Amino acid sequence: MNRQRLRRWFEERYDLTEIGRLAGSKLVPSHRYEIWYYTGGIALFLFVLQFITGMVLALYYVPHFEYAYKSIADIVTKLNMGWFFRSLHHWGAQLAIAALFVHLFSALLLKSYRKPREFLWLSGFILLVISIFFGLSGYLLLWDERAFAAVKVATGGAGNLPVAGHCIKAFLRGGIDVTGETLTRFYAFHVSILPLATLFLIGIHVLLVQYHGLSVPVSLEGKSRREIPFFPNLFLKDLMIWLIMLGIVVTLATLLPPEIGKIADPLAPAPENIKPEWYFLFLFQTLKLFPGEIFGLNGETVAILLISCGICFFFLIPFFDRKSAHGQRSPFFTWIGIFYTLYFIVMTFIGFLS
Amino acid sequence: MKIDYSCVTRRTFLNTLLGGWILAFGSGTLYALCKFAFPTLGKEPDFVILKASDYLEIPVNSVKPFAWGGKLGLFFKNTKGDTFALKGVCTHMECNITYKPEAMKFYCACHKGWFDETGRNIEGPPPKPLEFFDSAIEGEKLVISRKGVKIEPPKA
Amino acid sequence: MKLFIFIILFIISAKGITWAQNTIEVFPSASYDRFIIFQTLALFWIGIIGCVIIIKMKLREIERTQKMGIYKEEKTIPLLD
């Protein structure tokens, strides 16, 4: 069958020219902040990469506490390129979360969350939370000493939440302690529940972007600006960035393969100097700011309560920012945005250095 | 009394009925699902029985771990030769602690918490002292139990 | 550039030290394997850069035609079958 016939075969069934016209008619605003539009694409690309590397790793991983550690050791030492794909999965995850944070803060500072894009903000935020949970659950699958202690501390922290804390903790751990049951549970989260939720939410997120079009910062709204077609111009640019991203991830994966510690042992003392993953550091540092006891209450609980309030406000920010919803400038919320961004960056750095 | 017109139209009635029915049915189904997804929780044991000869002979100023359910328990002999049993879990965020013989203190590496020989939290974030257990020797057996729990070890 | 190479070398050598204490090798230790890996990495980058350059050229071409306003294909052009 030659190309003409194939084309005709499709044309009889689908209106290809119409589809082509639709794709060609999608225009994207072009202005001096347009670079931030790429962060979402980068995150999407890294997610796809994570899905693919995750699938191949799942071919060999054994989710049982007696074999998990050994199966990873086998992947790394015995399989062809096993060390590379594990490393790639690790670095892909790190960069994906970093890209998400950049995407989040750029959306915050450019106020892309404002009316009518509230749901975009909400779905994006939930995706970030899911990704962080992805990171935590994936970390435990390694079943080494550090991962074990980190998950113990993280789930224990969730247990400090008022009212539902204990339920959440038990649900996450699958018991009162972090045990082999937790491993099974986290495996289920990591390879089935979270990926499906992610796919669903990414679908919604991307559809909403299509529906609303890309947001333009308040300061540039109303001014006449250039618009360039998404297809092929922006798509090709996206493609270039993705290729470079791929290069960076692969380079990191080859040069800095993550280490594997000693196997987890519930009865062994906690390893020295455990530090959570970098995206937890800001929480960790915040917790350190609070004394052990505040007005006779457990300091931990107070801290976690306050942090939850801060995060809730962040989550619901499109509904608080009335001014930008009406298309006016709202410098107050710009300051709030800058505060959140700086707080995150500074706390992460302090946590990193201490 | 008889009213000519019903306050509720047939339509609202049916909508409410349908909505309510679906809600009830759905929540019932969801309840079953949650019930399954939520783990059955075990409990921490009230006591454990160990072999006395393994533990009583440890050198002074040292500890020996034992399993307290799924958690770490420590059998501890201080410099004077007195023995204690305690839970080796930090009261801050449940990391396992170690004993530092040089300092004669218990240490939690997670956030650098320190406890003295009697389990008091003396430094770092831990909010509470360590939990100590009762220990008793019955012939061959070393029975370690939660403080204040009266136990009848099974005769065997 | 020199600094960059230096940093990379430093990272690699620092890794080399930690490997010594590590129980599980997370990177092939034979120098032959390592050589192949770094070679492949270099090739990979060449591939990527090549792709990027070609896409760039294509993009330029597209933008040029768009500026001339002839990006719409003529419908009536007879096709050779």
Ligand code: FES
């Ligand atoms: S868990 Fe022991 S000091 Fe935090």
